[in-house]
Amino acid sequence: MTQKRIFINNDNKAKFVCPSCEETIVMDVSKYKDINKAVAIEHFCKCGHYSKVLLERRKFQRSQINIPGIYTLNEGNKKIRGAMTVKDLSRAGLKFELDVERDIRAGDRMFAEFHLTDVIVKKEVFIRKISGRTVGSEFCSRDTESETDRTYDRAITRYILHTELAWL
Incomplete structure (x- = not known):
């Protein structure tokens, strides 16, 4: 299975969508934007679902x-x-x-x-x-x-x- 990627917007924020309940939260991810390697973030939803996503710092989806x-x-x-x-x-x-x-x-x-x-x-x-x-x-x-x-x-x-x- 391919790991889910989320994009950092111009305000250094990323939108996480829970694959289980589809709850959406926006988080400040500015502390990760200048790291020169893949960044995987663990996301714990209030519904109890755990997921891991990759932060994508590219300008356009690939x-x-x-x-x-x-x-x-x-x-x-x-x-x-x-x-x-x-x-x-x-x-x-x-x-x-x-x-x-x-x-x-x-x-x-x-x-x-x-x-x-x-x-x-x-x-x-x-x-x-x-x-x-x-x-x-x-x-x-x-x-x-x-x-x-x-x-x-x-x-x-x-x-x-x-x-x-x-x-x-």
Whole structure:
């Protein structure tokens, strides 16, 4: 079973919902916001139910997925295309696994293309982290004025919500 995640809002508060009685409480979790590792909090509800949750400090919810895609790299005068597998996705970026190791570094840019339920997402990404063939990236643009970016953002949000609901 996947451990429940709750998000810290801009006021450093988190909303706990008891899975048993659905009682909701909001707690100040500011003392945990700067810790650089996973933080699990035990929650004891007044109904007597005990649960453990992970505090999520990311700006956007991230969903574990496993969908195929294509990447495109510009190496000098040539473009290199290859297969990838998207491992997780958020409105801000994605983590994916390349088909083979490539000579890329944090700070490089490349294009990622993958198919969600109703949209083919084609976005330039900024490489944040690399470990072997696994690449952590951030979308280069999230332009609210761009109809294309708004379409991608809506599609990603719908996909993440659908994926999360499937786990319930």
